Amino acid sequence: MQESQLDFYKRLAHAIALQFGDGCEVVVHDLQSADPDHSIVAIENGHVTGRKLGDGPSHVVLEALHAGPHKLEDRLSYLTKTAAGKILKSSTVFIRDDGGRVIGIFAINFDITVLRAAQSTINWICGTEADAPKEPEPIVRNVADLLDDLIEQSVQLVGTPVTLMTKDDKVRAIRYLNDTGAFLITKSGPRCASTSASPSTRSTTTWTRPRAPLPPRPSSGRDAANDQPSDCREARGGREGHARGGPGAHSQPTRRRSASGRSDGRL
Secondary structure, X not given: OOHHHHHHHXXXXXXXXXXXXXXXXXXXXXXXXXXXXXXXXXXXXXXXXXXXXXXXOOHHHHHHHHOOHHHOOOEEEEEEEOOOXXXXXXXXXXXXXXXXXXXXXXXXXXXXXXXXXXXXXXXXXXXXXXXXXXXXXXXXXXXXXXXXXXXXXXXXXXXOXXXXXXHHHHHHHHHHHHHOOHHHOOOHHHHHHOOOOOOOOOOOOOOOOOOOOOOOOOOOOEOOOOOOEHHHHHHHHHHHHHHHOOOOOOOOOOOOEOOOOOEOOOO
């Protein structure tokens, strides 16, 4: 492998290793090396497989050394296993010269041991029973939405718009609503029986709650009979006395008294 080629693959290996982290090993083999037992000329994150510069080839490299160039094809995205039990996702690309002869190997080994364990856990958490519905069931906010959803499901079950339903279609839809408990909702009968209603029309059906009685209103000095303040009643009584000539009709003049307490005779 020429020096310029080797320099390019070294920089490429370094870039890939930085991109995918320390769990990604990138190895460059020079098959034109004078000593095939030391074919690794560049390696990043060698701790993944425990290899280092100058180490020998893997069985994939041995296949490349003993097979003809026309029989070798790149191997992409396959699983390998290290002596320590790590599971790797590997890809092997053969480097060729202008004549098509294999002169090197560019290999990527990504440690997916932890990811496979996480995948198993995620599948267990996100998995459902075999007979569970494939589509998520909607969660409604109130009984009106619940009733509308049940009506929409009944229309989908029949497969015919409400306005085009035959008598048998309507019976089938009503039977579905009954089986799903739609008629247990207060005031659902008129909503379900209306042939002009569509699933997109929102229902006004709601649960009702009895209202608490209002507390008694305080009197605040008002007469329960005529709901007027007592001072207003007294003033009104005085005016009525004047009109009838009663005690309030004529008030007696009051004599002024001097400082000694005797009347001075003045009005």
